[in-house]
Amino acid sequence: MEHIELFFKSIFIDNMVFATFLGMCSYLAVSKKVSTAVGLGAAVIFVLAVTVPLNWLLDQYILKDGALAWLGEEYASYDLSFLSFIMFIATIATMVQLVEIIVEKFSPSLYNSLGIFLPLIAVNCAILGGSLFMQSREIPSLGLAFTYGIGSGIGWFLAILAIAAIREKIRYSSVPPALRGLGITFIITGLMAIGFMSFGGMLTGGDEKKEEKPAVEAKVKEVKVKEEKAKEIVAENTNINE
């Protein structure tokens, strides 16, 4: 259940592009044609799905405060979290190199159309952002980290697909000359982000109910305990009276 919740949350509510503006550079640069947008989106999904769990392991067993405890007691007090930027980016750069080699081997046409943008995935904020958000939101397990990676990748994919489709259509409309190209893309993205904000209510409603239930139960328990205590006291008093 929590997998499904995190999955939808990372696609719609915390959408990489519309909620946190990650990966905007390539989002704006590669969204002129739907076909290239799909290619880049797929690459982002793949890289995120691999790097987020990998960086989760790094964070959990090397970087976190006290994470080195598995090496022995004398290492338990080490806190290497200040190294996380450099470790994460090294993992990402390596993985991107790997993806580049794989794509070049299996799909030369995709490789040619992506051109310069494949190496740029290494400096795509969405990838590093995925790992950093994974760290700062303290995602508890490897499985959830994987779900989060895939989910945010799909969210990014959806966003770039949508904007590419709109930009293909908008070529036939008469946009004011000064807004043409970049300006109108910004404004459309803003409007799409407003649309995506409406997903915000989707899961929070459920969360509130969940929180309420235990609270009510706890209150009921409290009341019961109080009643029992009162009964005991009454019983004691009657005993004394007798």
Added chain:
Amino acid sequence: MGLLSKKDAALIKDPLLDNNPITIQVLGICSALAITAELKASIVMSISVLFVLGVGNVVISLMRNIIPSKIRIIVQLIVVATLVIIVDLVLKAFAYELSKTLSVFVGLIITNCIIMGRFEAFALGNGPWRSFLDGIGNAVGYGIILIAVGFFRELLGSGTLLGFKVLGDPIEKTGLYAIGYENNGFMLLSPMALIVVGIIIWVQRSKNKSLIEEA
């Protein structure tokens, strides 16, 4: 300007307007949008980028002849990551509250496209002094847009600038609020950042027709 030749001065001046990293080169948008709900955060972010880009450009330019071109991306990333760790630790030490607001976006300076873009396009082919000027110019051009967006969003969204209530007090109904003015809370939400940048681009391109893209 005795210190700067005409060519060098152009390195600083160009990125401020006609070749602005955000509105023309379309680099480094992510952070420009996410942290601009407050003016203070935008200013701190601009200074951080100024430091990282200025120093990073010099470092890369000094090493440009000994970096093998195949692994240059990794070398660049390591240089940026080191500088960003310094910025992050300094912020945590001296402005802890602010570093909480900026959260992961300090770390995301590493992947700010402006930095990698300038390393690739300029520092790898030019000497340290020129690279330094180029870095400063681009960082200031980035900062101008960041501060402009932060200024409008904070002013219209919460009626304050750097936390000072410049438009009067909304609760006690003083200043502008006395005549029925209301804050536009929508400006604080993320979509408006995009629209504000869009409008800035619009204004800039209407003034300088040569920047207009062909449809």
